[in-house]
Amino acid sequence: MTTTLETVWHNRIFYLFVLPFAALTILFGIWPIVLSITVSFTASATALRPSPTYVGFANYAAIFADPAFLASLLRTFLYTAAAVVVNVGFAFGMAVLIDSPLLKRGGLLLRLALFLPVVTPDVAGYVVWRWLYDRSFGAINALLDTIGLPAFAGLTTGPTAMISLLIAELWHHAGFYMLIFHANLAIRDRALEEAAHVDGATAWQRWRYVILPQLKPAFIINTVYALIQFLKTFTVVVVMTKGGPNAATNFVSYYAYQLFDQGRYGEATAMASVLFLIVIGVSLSIYRLGDKEVAR
Amino acid sequence: MSADAQLTRVSRPLQVAAYACAGLVGLAFLYPY
Numbered sequence: 001m002t003t004t005l006e007t008v009w010h011n012r013i014f015y016l017f018v019l020p021f022a023a024l025t026i027l028f029g030i031w032p033i034v035l036s037i038t039v040s041f042t043a044s045a046t047a048l049r050p051s052p053t054y055v056g057f058a059n060y061a062a063i064f065a066d067p068a069f070l071a072s073l074l075r076t077f078l079y080t081a082a083a084v085v086v087n088v089g090f091a092f093g094m095a096v097l098i099d100s101p102l103l104k105r106g107g108l109l110l111r112l113a114l115f116l117p118v119v120t121p122d123v124a125g126y127v128v129w130r131w132l133y134d135r136s137f138g139a140i141n142a143l144l145d146t147i148g149l150p151a152f153a154g155l156t157t158g159p160t161a162m163i164s165l166l167i168a169e170l171w172h173h174a175g176f177y178m179l180i181f182h183a184n185l186a187i188r189d190r191a192l193e194e195a196a197h198v199d200g201a202t203a204w205q206r207w208r209y210v211i212l213p214q215l216k217p218a219f220i221i222n223t224v225y226a227l228i229q230f231l232k233t234f235t236v237v238v239v240m241t242k243g244g245p246n247a248a249t250n251f252v253s254y255y256a257y258q259l260f261d262q263g264r265y266g267e268a269t270a271m272a273s274v275l276f277l278i279v280i281g282v283s284l285s286i287y288r289l290g291d292k293e294v295a296r
Numbered sequence: 297m298s299a300d301a302q303l304t305r306v307s308r309p310l311q312v313a314a315y316a317c318a319g320l321v322g323l324a325f326l327y328p329y
Contacts, residue, residue, distance in 0.1 A: 128329075
């Protein structure tokens with residue numbers, strides 16, 4: 001009979017190769033999460049001392065009694081829902097366009113244009129977008145002015161600021177989702193479409209019942225990835241709006257960051273923990289849903 | 297016309313629209329550079 005220790009020793013080379021990455025993940029991935037959750041149960045004033053005062057769920061009670069936090073949570077959900085639909089939809093459309101026989105040439109150029117923003121540093125990209133949206137000197141309003149359309153308020157009013165962030169993030173992220181869709185389109189079984197065509201299926205029927213079901217893995221991966229991405233929206237807010245105007249783009253991650261800056265560590269980490277739980281819950285349930293659908 | 301050719305057959309107006317769409321999106325995505 002072999003004990004667990006013997007099995008480990010038998011696979012020692014495997015564990016040796018895994019060790020550096022496991023150590024890095026634990027040190028820089030799991031340990032900070034554990035620390036952050038611990039801090040969320042302490043009083044802010046004593047949070048950074050060697051022996052902090054534990055206050056139980058007081059921080060959680062405090063943030064859920066804070067209307068600004070609840071508003072920011074709702075705002076984050078709304079933005080995430082809109083951003084996921086727009087990004088995945090746009091990326092799917094572009095992948096179909098690139099894959100279709102409609103573009104005999106130029107597909108590579110379009111793919112390059114869509115993917116370049118993904119490899120561009122996000123902060124640099126968002127700084128440029130902030131200029132583009134500028135009311136007085138921005139290129140977008142200059143263009144609208146030239147063709148005689150009313151000016152776009154950009155980052156100066158609440159609703160347009162949300163839209164502006166969404167467009168800037170679409171620019172930065174859509175290429176990645178497009179790539180996943182395109183890869184899935186490329187490996188699909190074309191014989192099925194020919195068979196459906198021979199059997200008299202119309203173009204719409206071929207799309208709906210033959211191609212779309214084969215793209216389910218890409219839809220699940222992209223939706224989960226986009227959900228995680230947009231629930232954590234942070235960089236674009238820091239660079240472009242700082243949560244403004246009038247807290248209209250103050251998402252949970254940025255609100256937590258603001259509180260952390262003010263030394264309210266307990267509440268900030270409580271918010272981060274709530275966001276963490278939401279992200280984990282949402283992504284797990286989508287995966288489950290997808291697995292069930294695929295298994296059926 | 298073979299089945300394969302019929303599957304990849306495109307109408308002229310649709311193709312023009314596809315190129316216009318691809319061109320506009322491509323330019324819009326390259327513009328911030």
